Each structure stands twice: as structure tokens, then as C-alpha cells.
Amino acid sequence: MLHNQPFPLSSCSDRDLHHLCECLWRWEICVDCKAGTDTLRHNPSCPWPTRAAKLSRFFEYYKVVTRSYIPELLPGDCPALRSHDDLFHLISALKEKADIPRGELTKSHFDGPHVNKGNPPPQSDQNRAVDLAVRVMLMINCAVDDQSLGLLESGVAPLTWRNDETLCQFLKKIFPQEQYQILDAKTDGKRSPGIKTLLTASRLKSIARLTIEPTNDIRDHLRLTQRTGVVLIYHHVGFLIESLTSGHPSSPVGSLEQEIRRGNIPRQLALETLDSLQRVLFPADINSRQLLRTLVAKSSFDPACLSLDWTTYRSENEQEVEYRYLSARLMDLYEEILNPRPRSTLEKWAERRSGARHVMIAILVGVIIAIILGLLALMVSVFQAWIAYQAWKHPVANP
Known part of the structure; x- marks a missing residue:
């Protein structure tokens, strides 16, 4: 009971x-x-x-x-x-x-x-x-x-x-920390945008043909499911900003215990999540902003995502974010843009027939067809030679 x-x-x-x-x-x-x-x-x-x-x-x-x-x-x-x-x-x-x-x-x-x-x-x-x-x-x-x-x-x-x-x-x-230097390459002492400029949400949709869906679990942020072509985006910007603001960004970053006590979640993780949303996935260009407005209106994304002001929660040494938690997932998305997985039925059909085994079969079939055509040509040539020989051996008398 x-x-x-x-x-x-x-x-x-x-x-x-x-x-x-x-x-x-x-x-x-x-x-x-x-x-x-x-x-x-x-x-x-x-x-x-x-x-x-x-x-x-x-x-x-x-x-x-x-x-x-x-x-x-x-x-x-x-x-x-x-x-x-x-x-x-x-x-x-x-x-x-x-x-x-x-x-x-x-x-x-x-x-x-x-x-x-x-x-x-x-x-x-x-x-x-x-x-x-x-x-x-x-x-x-x-x-x-x-x-x-x-x-x-x-x-x-x-x-x-x-x-x-x-x-x-x-x-x-x-939340293991992994860092890919290619994401944070520096030029003349300044951090270069590098491949992060290629990882906009509009490019993920148009080139890699991925579907963007919201998630309420911050652990799933930027998680790509290859089978379905879905990339999950943690969208609670308001929650992240409050966690960072309550953590007093002007103070030095303390131990993880202190960060949990002040702002609930690791400060570096919150900064990377916000930076990946506001600067990487949805930068201040027309296509990205339009896509974001569509996601807010139709996919229940947090309306706070539309804000681009990060001065209220970042200290001076946090203007450029070094990726430690999300670098591996950004690299997965970059690889997907470089080598998009087939999504449509036609692309999957073509991909299944583009492997090495199918290439060898196609070559073998081509060789067999060439041999058959060669034999047929040889038979035609022999027949023509036989006809010519018979005409020479048995000439037709002129009337």
C-alpha cells in the first residue's frame, strides 16, 4: 500500500x-x-x-x-x-x-x-x-x-x-577535461578563432545535415548521435548566467568545492557552455541569429539564448575561453562537417555501394564484360576472315 x-x-x-x-x-x-x-x-x-x-x-x-x-x-x-x-x-x-x-x-x-x-x-x-x-x-x-x-x-x-x-x-x-590545441591555437600571442568559426549551427544543418534538439541535461551538451543525426544543445542560458553571476566573476577561481558552494556547477564548464552557444554555434551573423530565433519559437529553446551580452558574468581574464570540457565534442562536430555522414536514402544507398568491396566487384564485372566483348569481336573477325577466304577460293564467275 x-x-x-x-x-x-x-x-x-x-x-x-x-x-x-x-x-x-x-x-x-x-x-x-x-x-x-x-x-x-x-x-x-x-x-x-x-x-x-x-x-x-x-x-x-x-x-x-x-x-x-x-x-x-x-x-x-x-x-x-x-x-x-x-x-x-x-x-x-x-x-x-x-x-x-x-x-x-x-x-x-x-x-x-x-x-x-x-x-x-x-x-x-x-x-x-x-x-x-x-x-x-x-x-x-x-x-x-x-x-x-x-x-x-x-x-x-x-x-x-x-x-x-x-x-x-x-x-x-x-566531466573529464580534454584539450585539443587545434581549438585554441594562438597567432601573435592572441587566440585564433581557428576551426571554431566553422562550427556554426547553420553549417551543421546545411553541410552535415544535422538536426538540432534541446536538452535539459548539461551533460548532453553538444552530444552527437551519429545514427539519428541529432546534436543536443543545452539551452538554459538564464540558469548558466545566474550560476556565474552568483559565483562573483571578479574573484579568483577557487576549488571545485568553493565553485559548487557559490555557483552550483564548475565555473569553467558554465563558461564553455555559454561560449559555445553565443560565439561558436550562434555567432552574430544573420543566418545564425535567424536559426536561433526559430529554435526559440518552435523548439522551446530558452529565450535568454538571444542575448549576446557576456560582460556581466565574465572577468577580464575570461574574455577568451579555453576549452577543456567540450573540446572533444567540438572536434566530433568538426569531423562531421569535414566528412558528413550520409543522411538521405539516396546518400545511404550510394554510400553502401562505395566501399572497397563494391569497387572490386565493379572492376571484376568490368573486366568480365571486356573479355566477353573481346571474344565476340574475335568471333566476328574470324567469321569475316572465313567469308573472305571462301570468296577467294570459290570466286563467282562473271556472266
């Missing part, structure tokens, strides 16, 4: 969104905003009236993922998340304790007095709550070992965050 409250997070109010921004980015929302009154005249420094509009897509994402939380409990059990505030407490614990293994962090949190008013929630529900907190805080779909099979059966392929791993170790595992 399941718990009689199947959807404890189904309703999300403006108050919950206020607390979400306070939890993730330390917004200081004024009393008037929390009361729902106009604050532009009374408190223009409040971030809610001006910055919340740029997070509309993220707020939609938050409502969808929290609505999907369904605790499977027996009578007498308490769900791990009874309200949005419980989720925010858990996110704060993840941010503050990124160097503590998942299993230890989960146990200490759900055994705490602010959560446990009786028996602790079942372990499976605790894990489900932690996974949800990671999806909101980092926009990454993850699961602990014993939950992976069930999620795979439901059509979801989460990343595994083991109980003996800290959040920092988990992020380092799923």
Missing part, C-alpha cells in the same frame, strides 16, 4: 520560486516581492522583477521535475520530501557538503531533526530525493547504483553517483 499523498511537490507557488532562487544563487528578495506587490518603485535593487523573467524556461523545468516526484511508501512511512522547502534544505546540504560521500551525506541529512520527526524515510526514497536535488541544482540526471536498473527500464539513462563518491568526485568523473 502506498502513501496517501502521491504528489507532495505537485503545486509550485511564487513563494517556492523565491526560495529556490535564494537557495541556488543567494538572491536577496525584498519583502514587497514576497508579498506580491510592485517593487520597481520601492526597491529597484531587488533581483526578482528584472532577473526572474530570464529564468522562465528553468522555472518550467523545475515544475516538471518536481511534479514527477512520487514517494512509494508503506503506511506509517514519511516521504523524504514533504514540501519544496524540504528539497531546498537538501540542495543547501549538497552545496555545503560537496566533499562528503553521498551515502554519508544522505544519512546525516535525513537523520537530522529538521527532517526526521519519527522514523527516517525509506532508503529508496532518500536516494530518489537526492537524485531530484541534483537535477534541480546541477541539471544532471543521476542515480545511485541500486536505482539505475529501474530508471533504465523507464527509458531514462542516468549517470551513476555511487554512495562512496563525493559530489566533487562525481562531477570530475562525468
Whole structure:
């Protein structure tokens, strides 16, 4: 028998969104905003009236993922998340304790007095709550070992965050750093655009004939599926900008623990993701901007993608971004432009017959045909010679 409250997070109010921004980015929302009154005249420094509009897509994402939380409990059990505030407490614990293994962090949190008013929630529900907190805080779909099979059966392929791993170790595992010098070549001491100028989204569509689709998982950004010809684009620009702004770009980059505490995700990763969107895929040319507007209108891309202003969240030494996390995927896209995989039926048919085996067969068939034609020509020549010989041996007398 399941718990009689199947959807404890189904309703999300403006108050919950206020607390979400306070939890993730330390917004200081004024009393008037929390009361729902106009604050532009009374408190223009409040971030809610001006910055919340740029997070509309993220707020939609938050409502969808929290609505999907369904605790499977027996009578007498308490769900791990009874309200949005419980989720925010858990996110704060993840941010503050990124160097503590998942299993230890989960146990200490759900055994705490602010959560446990009786028996602790079942372990499976605790894990489900932690996974949800990671999806909101980092926009990454993850699961602990014993939950992976069930999620795979439901059509979801989460990343595994083991109980003996800290959040920092988990992020380092799923975001390995690789650097291709060809992407960051320098000319006269300055970084050269190089091949990145060839990787615009319009070229990916026109030359490589790839389909661009949005993704809510930052781990899938620039992931190319060769079989379907789909490249996934993480489009939540508003979320990235807030994460970078809350991280104080003027301050030096600290340890990964400090970056998680200040801005949720690794700062370098956020910079590369934004740079790949604003300068590589969709630069300030007519074709790219038109394509981006189409994606915003028809494919639910974040409208904040249309902004080209990066001065608000970059420090002076971050004007040129060196790619460490996304260089391998950019190289995959570059290879696809150089050697496009056949997409249409005609191209696939021609490609299947363009291999070395088919070339050898075609050559062999050509040789056989040439031999047959040669034999036929020889037979015609012999016949003509025989006719000439008979005419010479048996001349026809003139009347």
C-alpha cells in the first residue's frame, strides 16, 4: 500500500520560486516581492522583477521535475520530501557538503531533526530525493547504483553517483577535461578563432545535415548521435548566467568545492557552455541569429539564448575561453562537417555501394564484360576472315 499523498511537490507557488532562487544563487528578495506587490518603485535593487523573467524556461523545468516526484511508501512511512522547502534544505546540504560521500551525506541529512520527526524515510526514497536535488541544482540526471536498473527500464539513462563518491568526485568523473590545441591555437600571442568559426549551427544543418534538439541535461551538451543525426544543445542560458553571476566573476577561481558552494556547477564548464552557444554555434551573423530565433519559437529553446551580452558574468581574464570540457565534442562536430555522414536514402544507398568491396566487384564485372566483348569481336573477325577466304577460293564467275 502506498502513501496517501502521491504528489507532495505537485503545486509550485511564487513563494517556492523565491526560495529556490535564494537557495541556488543567494538572491536577496525584498519583502514587497514576497508579498506580491510592485517593487520597481520601492526597491529597484531587488533581483526578482528584472532577473526572474530570464529564468522562465528553468522555472518550467523545475515544475516538471518536481511534479514527477512520487514517494512509494508503506503506511506509517514519511516521504523524504514533504514540501519544496524540504528539497531546498537538501540542495543547501549538497552545496555545503560537496566533499562528503553521498551515502554519508544522505544519512546525516535525513537523520537530522529538521527532517526526521519519527522514523527516517525509506532508503529508496532518500536516494530518489537526492537524485531530484541534483537535477534541480546541477541539471544532471543521476542515480545511485541500486536505482539505475529501474530508471533504465523507464527509458531514462542516468549517470551513476555511487554512495562512496563525493559530489566533487562525481562531477570530475562525468566531466573529464580534454584539450585539443587545434581549438585554441594562438597567432601573435592572441587566440585564433581557428576551426571554431566553422562550427556554426547553420553549417551543421546545411553541410552535415544535422538536426538540432534541446536538452535539459548539461551533460548532453553538444552530444552527437551519429545514427539519428541529432546534436543536443543545452539551452538554459538564464540558469548558466545566474550560476556565474552568483559565483562573483571578479574573484579568483577557487576549488571545485568553493565553485559548487557559490555557483552550483564548475565555473569553467558554465563558461564553455555559454561560449559555445553565443560565439561558436550562434555567432552574430544573420543566418545564425535567424536559426536561433526559430529554435526559440518552435523548439522551446530558452529565450535568454538571444542575448549576446557576456560582460556581466565574465572577468577580464575570461574574455577568451579555453576549452577543456567540450573540446572533444567540438572536434566530433568538426569531423562531421569535414566528412558528413550520409543522411538521405539516396546518400545511404550510394554510400553502401562505395566501399572497397563494391569497387572490386565493379572492376571484376568490368573486366568480365571486356573479355566477353573481346571474344565476340574475335568471333566476328574470324567469321569475316572465313567469308573472305571462301570468296577467294570459290570466286563467282562473271556472266
